[in-house]
Amino acid sequence: MQDFKTQVVEAVLALTDQRLDEAGTALRLAEEAAKDDTKSSAGDKYETTREMMQQQIDNNRKLLFEAGRQRAFLLQLPLAATATVSNGSLVRTSLGWFFISISAGQVAAGGIPVTAISQAAPLGRLLMSQIPGKSVTFNGRTFLIEEIL
Template sequence: MIELKKLLYKKCMEYVDERIASIESALLASHDASVNDTKSSAGDKYETTREMMQQEISRNSLQLMEAKKLRISMNKLSPDSTSPIVKPGSYVCTTNGNFYISISAGLIQIGEKSTYAVSHFSPIGKLLLGLQSGETITVNNQTYTILSVQ
């Protein structure tokens, strides 16, 4: 199970790294477009375009900051640790799916295993925290009984 957690950790880090690279690329493109934009005879059009580019740069900067927070969250996890109680970094098998409590990265397929990477701030993550094998939660009228925690 530790090997599976290591692979899940790696996939989540790849997700974060790809997200950061994509945002940095968009930021660079927005910045280059802003610098290379020349003033046209239609002054209002020029100002509107520059303002839109600035808004895009601001939006991308915010997204980059959030993505870097995800990396910090992942760096706090240890894929080698185990605990009988669900905590950040836990791998949780339930009757209705498997969950890696880390970041919200969605469904991760490793071999035959499907696992949802969820944040401990997500609705299901919040409910799972602090529980152990045999305990049950209900989310959206669906019951999840914890079979094991790693």
Template sequence: MLDLAIKGELLNACKKYAEQRLATATQAMHHAQQAANEEGKSSAGDKYETGRAMAQIERDKAAQQAQEALKLKQALDHLDGLHHHQKVTTGSVVATAHYNFYIAIGAGKMTVSGLDFIVVGPGSPLGKSLMGLTVNDAFTFNNQHHKILQVL
């Protein structure tokens, strides 16, 4: 059985994940901007414009990724790692015989305290199917039927 302390550890791991994504996107944005600034005028004017345009596209992609990472961070800031839930909701930890889930953000598989968790957003198909369920309720994941053993 999982204890309530795992929720705080999962929340912290998700925050680190979001911060890492934000830092990576910010760094990529900075590098793309530098590349655009350093693109020198050559005798072939079209080559200069193409190089700047490509760098601008890369910068815009990185800016969008940074914005998405910031949204993840903001969503996590609203979660409480200490509250015990009776029904599955955003911030819940769900245990089954085969999988452990954390309903927070779409981060995929994470290992915390030696345990594997599938971290999903509440708006994902799996997240939506889990929302509102309680202990002993059943759901389908990976074409397998699962029974909820614990909700934190």
């Protein structure tokens, strides 16, 4: 099962790498567009356009920074199984698999869907420190913890 956990980590890393690439490309394109923009005769229009371009550049920088931070966090997660749910745990519940790491949504590993959630997410908070055999209820659904990898 450790191979399955490695596949999950690799799938989440691949998603994070994709986010890094997309944010980097968007940032590069926004910066190039800002350089190519020439001042028009309509001064207010020009200033508004420049401000919008700068906001787009700032947003892309934030996305790039966040994706890099998430990637670094993933690389530092312990892969060893633990007795209780913690950061880096792969948790099999009665309602599916959850990887406690970053909020990345659903990935597939070995054809099995796994939802990557943060410990700060509502369900993540409920799962933290739980052990197999315990259950948590979230949004009217009960998640029985069956296994922790």
